[in-house]
Amino acid sequence: MKTLIIIPAYNEALNIEKTVKDVKENTDFDYVVINDCSKDNTKEICEKNHFNLLSLPVNYGLTSVVQLGMKYAYQNNYDVVIQFDGDGQHQAKFLKKLVKEIEDGNDVAIGSRFVTEKKPFTARMLGSRLISFAIKLTTWKTIKDPTSGMRAYNRKAIEYFIKNASLTPEPDTLVYLLKKKLKIKEVQVEMKDREFGESYLNPIKSAQYMINMLFSIIFIRWATKK
Amino acid sequence: MSLTLRILLIIISVISFILCVMRIKQSKLKIENSVVWMTGSILLILMSIFVDAVDWVSKKLGFMAPVNFVFLSVIIFLLIQTFINNIKMSLLNEKIKDLNHYIALQENKNKKEEK
Numbered sequence: 572m573k574t575l576i577i578i579p580a581y582n583e584a585l586n587i588e589k590t591v592k593d594v595k596e597n598t599d600f601d602y603v604v605i606n607d608c609s610k611d612n613t614k615e616i617c618e619k620n621h622f623n624l625l626s627l628p629v630n631y632g633l634t635s636v637v638q639l640g641m642k643y644a645y646q647n648n649y650d651v652v653i654q655f656d657g658d659g660q661h662q663a664k665f666l667k668k669l670v671k672e673i674e675d676g677n678d679v680a681i682g683s684r685f686v687t688e689k690k691p692f693t694a695r696m697l698g699s700r701l702i703s704f705a706i707k708l709t710t711w712k713t714i715k716d717p718t719s720g721m722r723a724y725n726r727k728a729i730e731y732f733i734k735n736a737s738l739t740p741e742p743d744t745l746v747y748l749l750k751k752k753l754k755i756k757e758v759q760v761e762m763k764d765r766e767f768g769e770s771y772l773n774p775i776k777s778a779q780y781m782i783n784m785l786f787s788i789i790f791i792r793w794a795t796k797k
Numbered sequence: 798m799s800l801t802l803r804i805l806l807i808i809i810s811v812i813s814f815i816l817c818v819m820r821i822k823q824s825k826l827k828i829e830n831s832v833v834w835m836t837g838s839i840l841l842i843l844m845s846i847f848v849d850a851v852d853w854v855s856k857k858l859g860f861m862a863p864v865n866f867v868f869l870s871v872i873i874f875l876l877i878q879t880f881i882n883n884i885k886m887s888l889l890n891e892k893i894k895d896l897n898h899y900i901a902l903q904e905n906k907n908k909k910e911e912k
Contacts, residue, residue, distance in 0.1 A: 581891060603905075623905075625901040625905050626870060626905075627897050627898075627900075629893070632894075639902070642902065643905075646902070736891060736894075
């Protein structure tokens with residue numbers, strides 16, 4: 572299957588080379604780096620190394636980046652899209668497992684930290700538990716790691732992203748796709764802690780994120796028609 | 798309604814009406830957008846002139862004082878306006894996002910053709 576790896580990059584000058592190297596060495600899939608108008612020299616580094624690059628002129632956030640990746644994949648007739656973080660937390664060696672699940676007839680495969688491993692009791696994981704519970708409540712399906720950013724989508728899921736601009740690379744979209752009767756499978760992967768650069772999330776943003784997700788799942792995505 | 802309030806309302810509506818017209822002449826405001834403000838200010842003027850009508854309606858609707866009715870209508874008017882603005886902003890947001898995507902895709906295509 573023709574597979575594309577989307578690597579979102581925002582101020583990832585220190586990580587991006589290593590990430591792309593990891594992807595090139597451990598998989599034989601195509602990739603595209605999407606630079607969300609970084610303030611550092613991410614763009615220059617990508618151009619210097621001749622990476623396949625989509626560079627946005629205006630910063631618009633992760634949702635827009637993933638949607639652009641979906642458009643690119645759709646226009647170039649890819650069958651599978653994998654979302655892969657450019658900050659060095661994800662490891663490319665697990666991607667083949669995700670694609671295998673898609674080949675076996677699943678529509679979405681999530682690289683999950685907690686299929687066989689236990690979820691730790693930290694503040695961060697409390698949020699993850701809450702979202703898992705909301706998903707369980709609305710769809711009766713269990714997603715153990717809903718916030719994982721490593722996901723593979725098949726053509727059917729890509730088409731939903733093209734048709735509906737409100738779909739984000741977040742857990743509430745999983746609810747939408749489950750309501751549309753797509754099959755979602757979780758695969759055990761390991762993730763590293765980030766080495767350089769800052770994460771998108773601070774306490775206030777995390778709280779905001781949680782509220783947005785719960786509202787979206789309960790008030791909007793729950794009522795999705797098949 | 799007290800006389801001072803009536804005068805105040807009239808002054809505010811006349812000023813907003815004149816501002817609207819001036820802005821259109823300077824072409825800083827689209828005519829479609831100004832219609833709402835002009836009708837709003839005309840309604841406010843009418844309300845402050847025909848106090849008896851306002852009194853009658855507010856009594857029928859069970860308001861304690863006619864002035865409350867005037868305020869409520871203004872608040873509802875403003876709420877609707879902000880809501881409409883919000884929708885328009887979201888639409889603009891989507892359009893800019895599409896343009897943003899288009900530029901990035903086009904740049905990528907051009908680079909590939911150069912090679």
